[in-house]
Every structure is written in structure tokens, then in C-alpha cells.
Amino acid sequence: MSTAIKVSGLNVRYKVDNKVINAVNNVSFSLDRKKILGIIGETGSGKSSLIRSLNGLIKEPGIVEFKDLQILDSQGINNDFKFEKLRGKNVGFIPQNPFGSLNPIYKISKQFEFVNKRHKIYEISEFNFQVLRALKEVGINDPERVANSYSFELSGGMAQRVVIALANFSNPEIIFADEPTTGLDVTVERQLLDKFFELVDSNNLTLIIVTHDLGIVAQYCDETIVMLNGEIVEKGSVMNVFKNPQNEYTQKLIKASNEEIS
Amino acid sequence: MKIENKQLNFSNLIITFPILILLFFSFGSFFITFQHDPYITDIANRLLKPSTVHWFGTDEVGFDIFSRTIVAGRIDLFISLSGTLIALTMGLPLGLLASEKSKRAERIMKVLDMFQAFPLLVLAIVIVAMWGNNIRNVIFAIVLINVPRFTRLIRSEALTVREKRYIEVAVTMGASNSRIIFKHLMPNILGSLLAQASITTAHSIVVVAALSFIGIGVVPPEASWGSMIRAGSQYMTTGQWWTSLFPGLAILISVISFNTIAQFILRKYESI
Numbered sequence: 197m198s199t200a201i202k203v204s205g206l207n208v209r210y211k212v213d214n215k216v217i218n219a220v221n222n223v224s225f226s227l228d229r230k231k232i233l234g235i236i237g238e239t240g241s242g243k244s245s246l247i248r249s250l251n252g253l254i255k256e257p258g259i260v261e262f263k264d265l266q267i268l269d270s271q272g273i274n275n276d277f278k279f280e281k282l283r284g285k286n287v288g289f290i291p292q293n294p295f296g297s298l299n300p301i302y303k304i305s306k307q308f309e310f311v312n313k314r315h316k317i318y319e320i321s322e323f324n325f326q327v328l329r330a331l332k333e334v335g336i337n338d339p340e341r342v343a344n345s346y347s348f349e350l351s352g353g354m355a356q357r358v359v360i361a362l363a364n365f366s367n368p369e370i371i372f373a374d375e376p377t378t379g380l381d382v383t384v385e386r387q388l389l390d391k392f393f394e395l396v397d398s399n400n401l402t403l404i405i406v407t408h409d410l411g412i413v414a415q416y417c418d419e420t421i422v423m424l425n426g427e428i429v430e431k432g433s434v435m436n437v438f439k440n441p442q443n444e445y446t447q448k449l450i451k452a453s454n455e456e457i458s
Numbered sequence: 459m460k461i462e463n464k465q466l467n468f469s470n471l472i473i474t475f476p477i478l479i480l481l482f483f484s485f486g487s488f489f490i491t492f493q494h495d496p497y498i499t500d501i502a503n504r505l506l507k508p509s510t511v512h513w514f515g516t517d518e519v520g521f522d523i524f525s526r527t528i529v530a531g532r533i534d535l536f537i538s539l540s541g542t543l544i545a546l547t548m549g550l551p552l553g554l555l556a557s558e559k560s561k562r563a564e565r566i567m568k569v570l571d572m573f574q575a576f577p578l579l580v581l582a583i584v585i586v587a588m589w590g591n592n593i594r595n596v597i598f599a600i601v602l603i604n605v606p607r608f609t610r611l612i613r614s615e616a617l618t619v620r621e622k623r624y625i626e627v628a629v630t631m632g633a634s635n636s637r638i639i640f641k642h643l644m645p646n647i648l649g650s651l652l653a654q655a656s657i658t659t660a661h662s663i664v665v666v667a668a669l670s671f672i673g674i675g676v677v678p679p680e681a682s683w684g685s686m687i688r689a690g691s692q693y694m695t696t697g698q699w700w701t702s703l704f705p706g707l708a709i710l711i712s713v714i715s716f717n718t719i720a721q722f723i724l725r726k727y728e729s730i
Contacts, residue, residue, distance in 0.1 A: 251630055253626060253629070253630070255559075256559055280632070280634070283629065283630050283631065283632040284630070284631040284632025284633075285632060287630075288630070288631075289627070289630035289631075291623055291626060291627060291630075293623070296622060296623040296624060297623045297624055297627045298624055298627070299624040299628070299642055299646070300624075300646075301645050301646060310628070310631075310633070310637075310641065311631050311632075314631065314632050314633060314634075314637070315632060347624075359627065362627075362631065363630070363631070366631065366632070
């Protein structure tokens with residue numbers, strides 16, 4: 197099994213009013229191809245900062261440092277690492293909160309066109325068909341209507357499906373998802389996640405998903421990282437971590453979520 | 459849905475009036491053959507009341523006010539429109555540059571602050587007085603006044619749009635910097651930009667009129683609303699009201715027209 201992503205010694209700091217806040221502290225991990233990694237942690241544990249830094253999205257006043265960051269393609273080659281080159285082509289990103297993730301002045305089909313133009317994926321003759329296929333793939337039943345809509349005409353769940361379809365449209369190998377279901381209600385969340393993981397599975401994608409829902413991690417992920425105050429407190433396969441948590445914080449988390457279920 | 463469409467059509471109809479008025483002032487003089495040449499004085503017929511012969515009357519040197527009011531529109535609107543457009547094309551790249559978080563952006567804003575510290579009309583007077591009394595310098599003054607305004611507006615609009623999540627999503631899909639600016643930033647600020655351009659043109663009309671009122675910029679025999687008002691102002695108290703009234707009305711109508719257009723654009727963009 198080849199490695200898809202390798203991170204070592206990653207730090208993310210924010211400098212606000214001469215105070216330095218360490219959001220992510222000396223984080224190292226690696227993930228194999230076609231695996232799903234779930235990052236869990238409470239609000240403010242640095243999980244969003246971590247995944248955003250992996251896509252070069254941390255803006256000022258944030259500072260990102262790392263000893264080594266490698267995002268490898270299917271041949272395991274990592275020639276001149278640049279976020280600009282990886283984005284879209286190798287790495288897709290699904291942000292938090294679908295509202296506002298789509299440009300309000302363009303129709304959905306137009307936004308697919310932008311991605312297609314940038315990465316030259318499909319011929320113009322098959323483009324329309326491919327858009328409809330991509331929308332169907334994420335569980336949209338009336339893709340024609342959605343393709344001809346503006347983002348504000350869609351519900352939150354629909355918009356997030358479109359965002360997922362867009363992120364996957366350029367056939368990336370790795371997808372980062374930053375709490376992709378916040379702001380959606382529970383039934384929609386389940387439907388969307390089922391479709392999403394189906395898509396990840398059928399396209400052989402490597403996925404890193406950030407969430408605070410242990411149920412999602414237990415159900416869908418292969419590996420997990422538990423974060424607290426910007427540090428990894430526990431990592432390993434989902435099976436090991438959930439069956440036999442070593443860290444006190446992880447034990448508490450799992451106990452709390454079990455209580456919630458029963 | 460149907461009601462919405464009707465409302466839209468109604469406002470579409472309303473917007474044609476100011477556009478027609480402005481078109482008439484800008485190009486009308488090229489197509490109308492005037493009864494009286496706007497550039498020929500007729501001392502024998504000075505200060506005539508409005509009549510069927512001279513629709514708006516004549517002024518102190520016997521100029522026909524009707525033909526001059528329309529010819530002046532051509533010049534005044536040309537100056538304010540071209541000044542605004544040049545300011546817009548200069549302010550747009552400056553504003554987009556200034557919306558970045560960099561040392562360069564800070565420097566741009568500092569220079570603009572310096573310009574805006576001057577009282578604008580005084581600045582315009584100084585420029586025209588220093589570099590000569592011609593139309594080119596009036597346009598230059600209007601550009602100088604308005605570039606900081608446009609830059610500021612575009613910067614603040616671009617700053618809010620830059621923070622929008624769809625910009626970030628576009629970045630994660632591999633959109634280049636120039637693509638972000640041209641395809642995502644600019645179309646999203648276009649509405650307020652056009653509205654501001656329209657308001658600026660209205661304001662520029664007043665500036666041009668103010669300049670020619672105090673006798674700089676467009677000077678007689680070239681017609682200008684400001685200079686016509688000034689020429690007539692001394693006769694207001696003796697009862698010859700028409701000399702200043704009609705060019706004044708022309709200014710009022712064209713300023714209202716531009717403001718209406720601005721409002722229309724804003725409303726149209728807000729509804730999206």
C-alpha cells in the first residue's frame with residue numbers, strides 16, 4: 197500500500213495582538229492510499245486549522261510551519277510541491293457550511309464549466325452529460341434543474357451535494373473534508389454522508405474528514421486521530437482506538453458518546 | 459413570480475426616461491438643426507422673454523438659450539462622463555491591488571488619504587488654474603478627485619468579497635489568482651461599482667458647473683450650464699429669470715437622471 201500523504205512536525209500559529217496562539221502543535225501522521233482518516237476533537241482543538249493548512253488555506257495572521265509535508269500522486273511521485281499545482285487536480289476540498297460556498301452570480305453548470313476549463317477534464321461534447329452524471333452521483337434526483345439553478349435557489353443539503361460533486365469533478369485522488377455536514381439537519385446529514393462515502397469508495401479516493409461526530413468516524417473511517425488543544429492525543433486504526441482507548445481524553449470522549457446513544 | 463416580473467418590467471420602463479434624457483443631452487445637438495446658431499450673438503435681440511421664436515429666451519449678448527442649453531449638455535456630459543470613466547478604469551486595478559494584504563496596499567491607501575485630505579473643489583480649482591483653462595484639465599481634475607473614491611469603494615467591496623467562502627472554494631479547485639480576480643471578485647462588485655459610477659457622473663456634472671460658474675474650465679463662447687447660470691445670475695433680480703433657470707433645470711434633470719440610474723442598478727443587484 198503506497199502512502200498518499202505524509203506530514204511531520206506541522207505547526208499552525210496565529211499571531212493576534214502580539215499574542216501567539218498555537219492552534220496546531222507538532223503534528224505528524226501519514227495516511228495510506230484509499231484509506232479514510234477521521235480527525236476528531238472538540239471545538240478549538242485545531243482540527244480545522246490542521247486540515248486547512250494541508251491545502252495551503254491558512255491566511256494571515258496565521259503562520260504554518262512543517263518539517264515535511266508530502267502529498268503524493270498515484271505513482272508516489274512528489275515533484276516540486278506547490279499547493280497551486282495540487283489543488284483541484286490532486287486534492288479536492290470540501291468546506292464547512294455549504295451556504296456561501298458557491299458563487300451566487302453563476303449558475304451551477306457554469307461553476308462546473310470553470311473547473312472543467314481549468315483542468316481540461318472533459319470534451320465540450322460530453323461536458324453536459326458529465327455534469328449531470330456528477331450531480332446524480334451525489335444523490336441529486338433532478339440534476340437538470342439543479343444545474344440550471346443559482347446557489348441561493350438550493351437548500352443547504354443540495355448546495356453541499358453540489359459542492360461535493362464540484363470537488364470530485366476534477367477527479368482528485370485525495371479529498372479533504374472540513375466538517376462537511378455542519379448546518380444540516382440529521383436526516384439530511386445521514387443521506388449525504390452515505391452518498392459521500394459511497395462516492396469515495398467507488399472512486400478509490402483517499403479521504404481526510406474532520407468531524408466532531410464519533411459516530412461518523414466509527415461507521416465510515418479506517419483510521420482516526422484524536423486532537424486536543426492542537427496536539428494529537430491518540431492515533432491509530434478506528435478499531436484499536438475505539439475498542440481500547442489509551443488516552444484519558446479519548447476514553448472520556450467515547451464514554452460520553454456511548455452515553456448519548458444509550 | 460408573476461407579480462415580480464411585472465414590477466421588474468415597470469422599473470425597466472421607468473429607467474428608459476433618464477437614459478433617453480441623457481442621450482438627448484449628449485447627442486441631441488448633432489441631429490437638431492437649430493433655428494438660431496448657439497454660437498452667434500444677436501445684440502439687437504438681447505434678454506428676450508421665452509417665446510415661440512426663442513423658446514427659452516435670449517441672454518445678455520443675444521445668445522439663444524434653448525440651443526445653448528442643449529449644446530452645453532454635450533460638453534458638460536462629455537467632461538463628466540469621460541472623467542468618471544477614466545477614474546473608474548484607474549481606480550479598479552488600484553482598488554483590487556489595495557485589497558491585498560501587503561505593504562504595497564498600505565502605501566496605496568496612504569497616498570489616497572493624502573489626496574482626500576484636500577477639499578475637492580479647491581483642488582480642482584487649483585489644478586485648472588495652474589495648468590490652464592481647458593477641457594482636458596477639467597477632465598484631469600475630475601479624474602484626480604474621483605480615483606481615490608473609486609479605489610476606496612472597490613477596495614472595501616473586494617475585501618468583503620475576498621472573505622466569502624466561494625472564493626476559498628474556487629481557490630481549492632485550482633483557480634489562479636487572476637481568475638479569482640476577473641471571474642469571481644470583479645463580477646461580484648460590478649453592481650455597486652456601476653452605481654457609484656453613475657453617482658460620480660452626477661457629482662461631476664455639478665463640479666463642472668461649479669467650475670464654469672466661477673469662470674474656469676469651459677469658458678464662453680463655448681456653452682456650459684455653469685457659465686450660462688453665471689451670465690444670467692446678475693439679471694435675476696431685474697426680472698430676467700429665464701437666463702439662469704433653464705440651464706439650472708438642465709443640471710437638475712441630468713443629475714436626477716444619473717441618480718435614478720444608480721438606484722436602479724443597486725436595486726437590480728440587491729435583488730440577486
